[in-house]
Amino acid sequence: MGIFDRIAAKATPYEDEVDYEQYDQYPEEEYFEDEAPVAPLHSIPAVPEVARIVTVWVTDFKDVKDFATEYRHGLPVILNLSDATNEDRKRIVDFALGLVFGLEGAFSRISEDVFLLTPQAVKLDSMGAEEPHNFG
Template sequence: MGIKSKFKNFFFDDEEEEYLEEYMEDPKEETETARSSKKLTPNKHNVVSLQSIQKSSKMVLLEPKMYAEAQDIADHLKSHRAVVVNLQRISKDQAKRIVDFLSGTVYAIGGDIQRVGTDIFLCTPDNIEVSGNITDFIQED
């Protein structure tokens, strides 16, 4: 057991000392952001204010007229905004291409895409949860 503990102490004690030296902060060099985060989190836990998230939640209503506008829709999704896309005034081929593009975008950001009406889709990023299902009311052509 003596060799095992010497071996363990040789490798693990050095790493702990380096770890403590790297992450010890000088209280004189405290930045303003560190002070403001201490005000928000007095118990030093990772706490995020939900008010800031709720204020930034927006929904965008779009009616693209051509496939080139699909990238604008994707940019809204990447900015954590929900998007309702109305594809009723575009050709079926263009609408299919847009839905395919948005499906890939939503998959990449971990969001969701749902059909909410005839040629109307709701695309949501990962920070927005949609509950319920209305596909029973949609009549397929």
């Protein structure tokens, strides 16, 4: 037997006869008796998963596009206004409130100069204290 014959013999599937009569000795009911009913498939709602949170330091009103674009794409934004002037801070917060209201999200104050803009699809939970924190 040559090398090609040995390779062909190993590559060829076995053609042995299978004796199916040995499986007929048990009634069919015994095989399916203990199977649990199959639950129907349900689709999972398409909720975007938050993969990142954007932090933006805005010092001037002309920089609002930096966080507005990210928020419109469905990402939560931490808005830090610690370096903005009082006049710019008021305009930026007013713009951010309008943006959040228009996209049906949530606007939360974290500290005096830091705010959290949460899209509608993201739920904000609070943990670690007996009384829940109300950031809104």
